[in-house]
Amino acid sequence: MPEVTGNDPDDGVQIDLIGADRMSEMASMEKIRMILDGVRDGNIVILETGLSPDEESRLIEVTMTEISPDEFNGIEIETYPRSETADQSFLDRLMGKESTRKLTVIGPANQIETLHKDENLISALVSRK
């Protein structure tokens, strides 16, 4: 996040909650860059409206290109396991309208561990570096 500076991992874990309005103003690559910049700084990023399937695919791809031994192992990401696309009408899909209303939690792979996950509960353990 550009306006937040001075995050010292010794002080604790920074959590950024990104609102739906802010996400809606951003292009796909801006969202991915914002997420990965935050996560690489050791922050937990929570998206009110999540990402579209195409953005999730690109997030995985860009994450892979940034993994570096002893520096960055990748991300842990959690959303509820419900398919939003299954609820869309044929017209919505034809028009490229993708439902993204899924709360999404993303963090550094070495700092966040999912303890339990089912259709309506995500329980995670967040640790300092």
Next chain:
Amino acid sequence: MGLFTDLKDSIARVTDKLFSAQEPKRIGIYGPPNAGKTTLANRIARDWTGDAVGPESHIPHETRRARRKENVEIERNGNTVSIDIVDTPGVTTKVDYEEFLDHDMEKEDAVRRSREATEGVAEAMHWLREDVEGVIYVLDSTTDPFTQVNTMLIGIIESQDLPVLILANKTDLEDSSVQRIRNAFPQHETIPLSALEGDNMDEVYDKIAEYFG
């Protein structure tokens, strides 16, 4: 010269369109690492072409490049379905080279393997967005299917309207639970199999012909 080239290009385009329907469909075999994707790809390739696709291993990320086996012709009920099998690296959101050290690997080899694995996952995602026309999604039926990678990948596949066949692999193992996979993805049909033992492959081939023929 220009007019002749344009005319030739136009004819080539029309010819391509006319014959494209008969070309084999590219079917991507996707899933998390160690689900048995290469074992399945090899089983299908050996059954119908006599050749294997690639080496299998219990070490995660053995497949680090997408491998294609072209023109696999599957015969069902008097009809022949022609597909290209694309065996893809297991998809994940994280790769830690230290995990490979547990498999008696030197650090240098582990780092190289992890780097190749990340490139392979990125490649697999690119194939999924651009180059496959159907998906066989392979899951290890002894493990929990409620993972983020599975959720995301199924969502990505659905958003692209690709036909997807979910296979619950490793039914030969004691802890296998096909029902757990059916519960996780009730919107799709789940077919049980053991790619290693060749159990229930007849039904798998029936479904491949039905979904991708």
